[in-house]
Amino acid sequence: MNQQDIGKEWKVESDSIPAASDSSMTTMDRPSNPEFFSKEENSDSGASAIKQPTKDEDSGQDELSKQASKPGDHVPEDERVYLTGFELVAAMAAIVLVTFLMLLDLSIISTAIPTITNHFHSLADVGWYASSYQIANACLQPLTGKVYTHFNTKWSYLGFFLLFELGSLLCAISTSSKMLIIARAVAGMGGSGMMNGSITIVAASVPLHKSPAMIGILMGLSNIGVVAGPLLGGALTEKVSWRWCFYINLPVGGLVAFIMAFIRVPEPLIKPPIRQAAVTILNEFDLIGFALFTPAAIQLLLALSYGSGGNFAWGSATIIGLFCGSGATFIVFLLWEHHKGPKAMVPLKMIAKRKVWSSCLLMMGLAGTVIISSYYLPIYFQSVHNDSPIRSGVSMLPLMLGQVVFSVVSGLMIGRVGYYMPFAIFGGALAAIGGGLLSSMTPNTSTGKWVGYQLMSGAGRGFAFQVPIIAIQNSLPYQEISMGMAILVFCQTMAGAVIITIANVIFDTGLNSTLVKYAPNANAKAVVAAGATGFRSVVSEADIPGVIRAYAKSFDYTSYLNAGVAAVIFLAAFGTGWVDIRKKKKPLEKV
Structure with a gap:
């Protein structure tokens, strides 16, 4: 029998089958022969992976049921119950609030740091206020991928969030710089599962081709926390106390926990019972x-x-x-x-994939540029311009607004055009140029220039922000996405911890050397100990211009690092792949 006869035979048989609605005849009701399925069904439902029965085996339907019930298997995309309507709005609202609080926590402290260093006399600890959070976050980050793979997504997510809230409370009641550093580490432990969990929930809540738009909305709206952080932190520090930069997380956190407790979170993987999962911790984690x-x-x-x-x-x-x-x-x-x-904990074969390590490098570059700007721009405005904490927050709005607006815009555009790599290339180039221009700032730089420099840098980051997330989602099989996201956010947080410390080394070293050059009569140790806003009270009027120039020059040194890190974004973007995300992804495809 030739192929044409086979085609005719199939046509006769298919024509003899009564018409049925989707509800009366599903993929499970059809013959197990894979030729019966369309190309799309074979790809999307995993039919090609179903073992065909022999004389000694059960029917194809029984074999499929057995395979589908195995813990760790993914739920095929066309069988998932995605969130729509009010469910989707409520879930997105809760997730946005969680990531908003996490990003707010990272940025709200930036304008409060000068006041905190004055309060505790701890300018040398500036790097630790960020790195203690980041290192605790990074150490636990790879384990969060295991948690979300083996345990219930919603309750794991809530557990991490409540630990973050506990850390915020401890920060608010800190009585010393060391206690604040430890409390930041506790918050970092909780925050380790928040970003990964947010992305995991969004990816499971909507079809893959809609994910870029939803991630763009998530990153854009939650990044309002980055925008509001410096302004809100400045207002609270100036009008109330820096401690309220942490107290503010508690009431909002209560609202988030209430919403999360009552919404449905789709599970992209079939999870084992909690007792069975707990037994595997030593082996799997x-x-x-x-x-x-x-x-x-x-x-x-x-x-x-x-x-x-x-x-x-x-x-x-x-x-x-x-x-x-x-x-x-x-x-x-x-x-x-x-x-x-x-x-x-960190699968080396997964990282060896070009799209994965390129995405990780891209995310590390993004994390570095964000944290350098968030910590040292307020110091520049408060030391060089003598701005109040509120005013320094306002001065950073161009940077933050550029990042937020173009994060949403790029997410929507990627979903429409399908290709994400060009956005990362353009964004990396723009961020590198913006970082380089920031390094040219002096005490006499005009407002128009430093506003434009910040807009360029923020817009560049916004264009590239969701690209590594989208690339990971489209380069790994479903069973590995959660782990891939954990590694991605792990690289983000670890890069932030290391880069802020390097920036602190550069800033402190630069400040000590430039003080000798521009303010030789000032007591360098007294200036450093007094902090970014307190030095005016420990030096003479004649030495203040020299100290201001030293602070401005030290900021320029950190901006060189900023530009170099942004260049990593540009270079890494070329490795993320030329992929059309509008095409359906095969469930078992490994890229």
Whole structure:
């Protein structure tokens, strides 16, 4: 029988089948022969992966049911019950509020930091206020992918959020700089699962081709927290107390917890019962890898912080020992991860995929530019322009608004045109140029120039923000997306922790050297100890212009780093792939 006869036979048989509605005849009711399915059904429902029955096996329907009930399998896209209408609005509102609070927490402290350093006399701890949060966040981040893979998404998400709220409370009642640093670490532990969980929930709530628009809306609206943070932080610091920068998370958090408790969160994977999942923790969660990575990261941050804070000389045995210990522990960690293979905390084969590591580099660049700007622009405005905390927040609005507006715009445009790589390339170039222009700022730079420089830098970041997320979603099979997102956000948070510490080293070193050059009669140690807003009370009137110039020049040095990190965005964008996301993704496809 030739192919034409086969086609005729199938046509006769198919014509003899009574017409049926979708509700009366589903894919499960059809013959198990894969030729019966359309090309799209074979691709989307995973029919091609169904084992055909032999004489010794059950029917195709029984085999499909057995496979579909296996924990860890993905729910085919055409069988998912997506959120629509009020359900989708409520879920998005809760998720946006969660990410809003997380980003607000990162940016609200930026304008309060000068006041906090004055309160605790702790300018050398500036880097730790961010890095303690970031390092705790980064250490736990890969484990969150395992959590969302094996446990209920909604309740895991709420658990991380409540831990973040506890950390916020501890920050608000801190009585010393050390307590504040520890409290920031607790908040970071909770925040480790918030961004990954938000993206996971959004990805499961809508079809894949609608994901860019929803992620754009999520990132754009939640980034209002970045915009409102400096302004709100400045207002609270100036009018009430810097402690309210953390107290504010509590009432909003209560509202979020209430909403999340009553909404349905779709599960993209079939999850085992909680007791069965708990038994697999030791084997699946790679706690040994976690125990190796944590000291490696902490030693690295301690070396950078001690060196930048002047606690020890860079060539001292303590600093060298910390760097060596970090490197040695990290090598052991990599060997262990290679041994664990696909069950590793950081699966090396997954990271080896070009689209994955390119997306991670892109996200690291974005994290670096955001955190440098968020922490050092307020210091520039408050030290050089003598702005109040509120005024410095207002001065940062061009940067934040550019980021928010173009984040939403690019998300909608990517969903329409289908290709995301051009947006990352353009955004990276724009952010690098903006960062370079920021490095040209002096005490006499006009308002129009520094507004334009910030707009350019913020718009560049906005264009690129959702690209690494979309690239990960489209480059990994469904079963690996949650883990891929965890690695992506892990790289984001770890990069933020390291880069802010490097920026602190550059700023402190630059300030000490430029004070000698521009204000030789001023007591450099007294200026540094007084903080960005308090130095005017410890130097003479004649030395103030020189100190201001030293602060401006030190900010320029951090802007050089900003531009260099933004260049990483531009270069990494070329590796994210020329992919049309409007085409349906095969469930078992590995890119």
